[in-house]
């Protein structure tokens with residue numbers, strides 16, 4: 001009974017409030033207010049206060065971050081080092097690695113009978129929490145041959161042991177490989193779905209036209225997948241700029257600070273080290289780096305719509 | 309240019325499906341051969357075997373003198389027009405046409421010349437910069453044709469290239485393809501399910517059914533001398549009438565009516581056991597309304613069910629002793645529904661078929 005009457009009143013309210021003739025739509029603003037409040041309190045306010053916090057010492061935090069903090073950016077060595085440069089490594093190698101292997105697996109999988117099984121296995125790591133994934137790979141990389149899978153394998157060839165996570169020369173490579181293992185399933189699934197969308201007749205037309213398989217891949221498949229590839233790339237880039245959990249679990253930024261990334265630096269400075277304003281400056285840097293990626297993304301979706 | 313020879317070619321999918329069954333067919337150099345048959349009869353499969361997109365299960369396939377069973381599509385020197393056109397969506401029209409030539413490392417200026425020439429023949433000059441997405445169905449179809457002709461291959465393979473066009477454009481394009489063939493004189497295998505296309509375009513027509521080749525011949529041949537009930541019914545529009553008749557002392561009876569027969573037909577009837585049945589066939593357009601004194605005609609009595617006025621002609625649906633028949637007659641004599649009339653058929657236009665084997669006894 002009461003349910004019906006509520007329904008009736010709200011229907012009435014909609015009718016009176018839904019009129020677009022009156023300039024200010026009271027009913028709409030009423031419904032929007034909670035959402036706007038939530039966004040304001042939990043998103044806009046923290047962003048603004050973080051920015052304000054980061055300017056606590058004027059430009060001091062930023063100057064120190066970009067010129068004096070060798071753990072953030074060190075251009076004096078070759079190759080450069082520091083969290084910012086590590087993140088560049090991640091963006092380049094993790095993204096291309098995921099796309100390369102994702103594409104490879106997607107293409108090869110279409111040629112075998114167990115395609116669903118293969119894709120399920122490759123996708124499985126996506127179902128594992130990044131922290132659990134980190135723990136698994138810490139075991140894989142352990143120098144002790146009884147627990148460390150990789151060093152056990154190297155032992156067969158009388159190599160190593162190598163402390164992959166304890167060696168500044170190896171640590172970033174090792175972490176990026178673990179990261180690729182965790183995300184290649186995502187790239188595989190998306191690219192394989194897109195691959196299914198390419199008409200077999202187009203591929204056959206190319207074959208009849210005289211193309212070898214490698215030429216079909218390079219000149220037909222890759223260009224036709226350029227949109228899904230860029231979607232995957234942008235998603236991975238955004239993920240990797242925010243990367244934190246894997247580093248925290250596997251190396252805690254070490255040895256020393258050699259495997260730090262931006263998000264990890266932000267956490268490290270703001271909390272364990274207690275330099276909240278400095279951490280805030282790192283957070284703002286991260287935002288500044290993300291903005292162009294986001295703009296690119298929005299632009300692309302808009303141009304997609306124009307094409308269609 | 310080259311011949312294409314199917315020598316006992318079979319294509320099976322798994323143990324169950326026989327898409328092409330022991331096909332023997334020789335396509336002459338420069339010939340336009342139409343492969344026609346109802347949907348699912350194996351036309352596309354046969355064509356894909358020539359292209360090398362399907363491996364043949366049995367037999368030998370030759371292009372010219374070369375056995376191509378194990379030759380990759382790219383080395384067969386054929387070009388194919390797909391039913392869906394299969395244009396490269398990310399390339400401009402120019403690049404679509406040029407793709408095959410670029411792969412063959414043809415010099416740039418020669419590519420340009422050949423693409424321009426093909427574009428001119430097909431009226432694509434002003435579309436060369438467009439992507440396929442920005443073309444109409446008819447334009448895409450022409451690009452697909454253009455992609456085949458710039459290659460100047462030994463053989464053209466076309467799989468129902470007109471089936472996605474509207475009726476008017478289809479008639480136009482039909483003529484264009486015929487013209488193109490006269491000009492290029494390239495051996496062409498053309499697949500269609502539409503017998504009108506087959507009749508109008510083919511130098512010769514090969515009719516297939518359930519993977520089996522039924523008959524090969526010129527359009528006139530198939531029209532006048534179909535070898536079985538299937539070909540007789542498939543070729544010609546509206547399709548041939550069939551009726552069941554009784555073999556009687558020296559002749560055939562349709563219900564109560566005795567049929568006048570040509571000497572040849574009478575001989576056929578005489579060879580059949582008395583009391584057995586044979587199927588007769590006759591084309592709607594060969595029927596006329598009987599004039600009292602006509603002679604040398606088969607008289608077929610019938611009762612008119614439906615009259616469809618087509619302008620110059622009318623289509624009469626009638627019941628002839630329990631057999632549904634159709635007659636295409638000129639529309640000056642006003643026939644009304646329910647009229648009992650006699651149709652006249654020139655005696656040499658009567659086909660007789662064995663009802664068991666469905667084979668023609670008069671072909």
Ligand SMILES: Nc1ncnc2c1ncn2[C@@H]1O[C@H](COP(=O)(O)OP(=O)(O)O)[C@@H](O)[C@H]1O
Pocket residue numbers: 321325326327345346347348349350351352353354
């Ligand atoms: N890849 C395939 N696997 C199994 N059966 C197929 C395959 N391709 C075609 N067929 C079967 O082969 C027969 C002939 O097909 P097709 O050549 O496409 O006929 P048409 O082109 O004459 O319509 C059909 O019964 C079809 O179902």
Ligand SMILES: [Mg+2]
Pocket residue numbers: 348351352353
């Ligand atoms: Mg087909």
